[in-house]
Amino acid sequence: MAENQEWVELTVTVPVAAQDLVVDWLLEAGASGVQESYPGLFPADGEGEVISGDPSEWWGEAPKNKSGKVDLTAWLPKSYLSLENDFQGFLQRLEARFPGILAHKVSIENVPAQDWNANWKATWKPTAIGMRLMVCPSWEEPPETDRIVMRIDPGMAFGTGTHFTTASCLSLIEEIVEKTTVDSLLDVGTGSGILAIGALLLGVKRAVGIEVDLDALAEARENAVRNGVADRMTVTSAGVGSGEGQFDVVVANLVAHTIVRLAKPICQAVADGGWLILSGILAEHEETVDREIQAHGLKRHASMTEDSWVTLLYRP
Amino acid sequence: MGKKIVGQIKLHIKAGKATPQPPIGPALGQAGVNIMEFCKAFNARTASIGDATVPTIITVFSDKSFTFVTKAAPVSESVRKAAGIDKGSKLPGRDSAGKITKSQVQKIAEAKMADLYAIDLEGAMRTVEGTARSMGIEVVEG
């Protein structure tokens, strides 16, 4: 994902009946998505404001959209220069079926590249994970604690420790490190690098983080430096099974279908007597993943679950 | 229980391809939701759908947690697929000639009944046909 991409934001008011066609046109024109809003409409019994969306899809009594109109906002690449012309031309063709559609102003504004996660970041506070670790946002003063503090700036990468899939993987790594000596760890889909860095801080000697997203790759490297473990951590975009050998612990917090697709090289990377931790799996996909991993000769050892997420532990 | 709802957001986004960029970035950022967490959950749930746009309604709670539901793809997308018109093979807005049969119309109408605010199948089919015509697609018997 290109973090620096610049966008234009197009906003238009259209009759609800024309919405589908307009959304379709915008998506075909290259919009990354479209947001629906019904300003001035509030759900009858909701506690807060509807930021966008149709309150009739809310529970309770549906409020009536007296205006019969909807605001649509779409984001398109700034490089689409004839957007305004093309869109007006499209509205002109719709005018016959939806008289008056041309009367509404179309607004097109530049949106500078920015960190959309900034609001959320402001609410992210130091979090204890397992028995020994404390994840602390890189911009926050670490609290007084006996725990090992790990400083993370996820940037636009995944991995802050607040998500169950990350926290459960870290707890399992901690348990394994308590039990045995772990020399090496492979982290497939390292994101912010949090799992590999956490493992190194817990005493694992060396770690390799694999990542396909180039933005995340850079964040993982910076986080390794931030925590003083860069000399023991390799971050790479090389695919799993491209010659990094075997590891005492392999952890992969991915989505189920990627795990299934990469099952063979992932399983082969687990050393004899080692451990495999899998996460990012929705309960409905657990069976498929489990079957695939057992088919590669590993045995299920334990599992953890919260909400609809499942984390699985295997051994050869 | 007892979690307060602070907002609801509706987006049309690509199945399995959520990123922290617009529209998810600005829409969820404004609500204070952890965007990466949403992207992960959304992609996990929709990756198997393939190349399609999914109308998605996200409900945000006071502790910044969220839930979301996805709905059936919009009529126009189903129509375009049924008519076999390739994505990107036409300039946006340019009328694209294509054909769709009555029975295809009926299938789409059935799948979308709940979302079309139509009282009966006939009404839903008329809406689908109207959409097809506005897209320059002809409805034929069959």
Ligand SMILES: C[S@@+](CC[C@H](N)C(=O)[O-])C[C@H]1O[C@@H](n2cnc3c(N)ncnc32)[C@H](O)[C@@H]1O
């Ligand atoms: C859910 S995040 C996990 C981040 C971190 N390890 C954690 O547990 O919080 C999954 C990461 O895997 C990356 N990824 C997805 N497919 C991949 C693949 N085939 N190979 C390597 N990385 C992949 C994604 O870019 C994303 O950063």
